[in-house]
Amino acid sequence: MSDLNPLGTPGITLVAGPPGIGKTTWISQFLSDSNHPLFYLCPGAGTETSTEAIDRLRVGYCFPQVTVIDDSQAADLLMNLPNQAQVYIEVGFHLDLAALPFNELPCRKVAIVPPELAQLTAQSEWHSWANELVAGNNIQAPNNIPEFRRMALTGQVFDPPSLEVLLTEITGGAYGPVIRLKGIxxxxxxxxxxxxxxxxxxxIEYTELKxxxxxxxxxxxxxxxxxVGHxxxxxxxxxxxxxxxxxxELLTQYQRQYRQHYKAAQSTDDKTTNQTEESVA
Amino acid sequence: MKLAVISCIHGNIEALDAVLADIDTQKAEEIYCLGDLVGYGPYPNEVVEKIRSRGIPSCQGCWDEDIVDGLNACECSYPSQLAEYRGHLAHEWTDKEIHPEVREYLATLPITLKKDNLCFVHGSPNSQHEYLLPSMDGFAALERVLATDADVLFCGHTHVPYERKLENAALSVKVNAVESSETEQQFQVPLKRIINAGSVGEPRHGRPNATYIIYDTDAAQVTLREVEYDYEKTCQAIIDKGLPPIFAWRLAKGMEFAELADDPTHVCER
Structure with a gap:
């Protein structure tokens, strides 16, 4: 992080790469930095709150200190960057790298690519665009542009065994070949x-959001x-x-049971704590 | 004497034809069917007609019962909300498709069949809906066999074939009657076996191939047969006849359509 902006000036980092290569994961390593104002932008991800991009949600949930901005806020932010701010712009695979409006900005351009491609000096669209190549997940970059589907699930609560079945089916290709799935x-x-x-x-990786x-x-x-698939x-x-x-009806039943369970667990914890304190005293 | 035991055909006529052809090559003298002739698959009438025309004795399966009596199973039939939703779609489709005489035939099927020291059931002697999983408690499993007064209990329902030997079972009973001293009795139970025939039409072993059992009564020998067939024809028929296309995908992957037992201690309460 320190080598990005040795003068302490605002820094903009553009990150691109094929789907599933690990762009958000790579950016995440810098998002716990508490010494700089941090911003995250995922251009072209849509601004409708009902169909929010998963990457934006994930960053917002996992790194509450990061300001997640949308396309309409980007120009204003980039013209008035706070001192020492760090901006991470994740470029989706569906965007044309050569036509990015951010290309003219003074910024660091990082392409996350498959390891074998990172070692090559041969040209690819990533080589010609980026000024830094980083080896990401060991996957095959798709030869043609895949389809992209986004579905809003806000307010929906899933039956866990059904969720397991549906994820097995989707990732197994039951609804068309899939190369990438991410969801909350x-x-x-x-x-x-x-x-x-x-x-x-x-x-399939499951991560509990805190x-x-x-x-x-x-x-x-x-x-x-x-x-993402075909x-x-x-x-x-x-x-x-x-x-x-x-x-x-089912959700109400489940939630009542879990509230009782957590209340009982909390009560037990409190008693244990009191007993411990008494024995210490 | 060689017996063939088939189960859980689920309206898959392609798989049944392939299995019957394979049984012919094995020179089995008798065939027993453990039920679930219908449900999920696209040819329920044709499967029942084939079983009847070949004179194959069959038990009543849980799906056969549901088509006769309507859906009234307890929650054990479905491992998830999604499975239940799909099971109900399949039941609704089958209920409309089935011919009146086929429904009447299914109603006549017995819960158990017996031949000498062999007993044939769909789920368990207690219920067509009860799963005798290989991980079931040994005492409970032994009780199920003893209840039939047989030495070998053939079952299906789980769609995963297995053979379980219950041997060296010693039962000790202490009786402490009023006005008498405590008495203890020991029982040594001879070898009992549970043999699951798997599934002809809806396997769950990761491949679409049908499974069934050949049992040699003289040698008490079990042979599991796995039979390839043109499952793509069945998959196409599932789609053509208006069943959920996901059934075709799951059949091709050797994944059961919906039902899956996951609790070996559960006793169906229907």
Whole structure:
């Protein structure tokens, strides 16, 4: 981080790469820095709150100290950057690198690419665009531009075994070949999970987001699903998603049980703490 | 004497034809069917007609019962909300498709069949819906076999074939009757076996191939047969006949359509 802006001036870092290569993961290593105002932008990701980009949500949930901005705020921010600010701009695979409006800015351009491509001196669109290549996940970059589907899931809470089935089916190609899936899903115990799949890497990754448990009615925080692939059958996928979501009645039952469970657990913890304090005294 | 035991055909006529052809090559003298002739698959009437025309004795499966009596299983039938949703779609489709005489035939099927020291059931002797999983508690498993008064209990329902030997079972009973001293009795249970025939039409072993069992009554020998067939024809028929296309994808992957037992201690309460 320190070598980015040795003079302490604002820094802009553009990060590009194929889907699933690890762009957000690479950026995340810099987002815990508390010495600089931090900004994150994912251009072309849409500004409708109902279909928020998963990367933007993930960064916002995992790094609350980072200001996540949308396209409409970008120009103003870049013209009036706070002193020592660091801006990370994640460039989606669907954007034309040569036509990026940010290309003219004084910035660091990082391309995250498959390891074998990072070692090559041969030209690719990444080589000609970036001034720095970083080896990312060991995957095959797609030869042609894949389809991209985004589905809003805000307010939906999933039956856990159904979620497992639907993720197995989607990533297994039941609704068209999939090369990338990422989503944020709410579960009946009030927790939200970030779920990540990259074709060529092993398994489906589940990461618990450290958020306040949502146990009173339908969650209002944003959640959703993004799938990248070919010939995707969105209607069939949406039907499966819908059939995996809990009804109001079931959600109410689950939430009542979990509230009682956590209340009892809290009570036990309190007693244990008191007993410990008494024995210490 | 060689017996063939088939189960869980689920309206998959292509798989049934392939298995019957394979049974012919094995020179089995008798065939027993453990039920679930219908449900999920695209040819329920044709499968029942084939079983009847070949004179194959069959138990009643849980799906056969549901088509006769309607859906009233407890929650054990479905491992997830999604599975339940799909199961109901399949039931609705099958219920409309099935011919009246086929429904009448399914209603006549017995819960158990017996031949000498062999007993044939769909799920367990207690219920067509109860799963005898290989991980079931040994005492409970033994109780299920003893209840039939047989030495070998053939079952299906789980869609995963297995053979389980229950041997060296010693039961000790202490009786402390009023006005008498405590008495203890020991029982040595002879070898009992549970043999699961897997599934002809809806396998769950990661491949689309049908499975069934050949049992040699003289040698008490079990042979698991796995039979390739043109599953793509069944997949196409699933789509053409208006069943959920995801059933075709799951069949091709050797994944069961919806039901999956995951609790070996659960006893169905329907």
């Amino acid at each position: 899903f709410e579960l009946p115990d009030g927790q939200a999970f970030y779920i990540d799949f990259v074709e060529g890497l092993e398994g 958020l306040v448990r949502s146990l009173k009615g339908r969650p209002t925080r944003l959640s959703g699903l993004e799938v 010939s995707l059958q969105q209607t069939a996928m949406a039907e499966t998603l819908q059939a995996s979501c809990l009804s109001d």
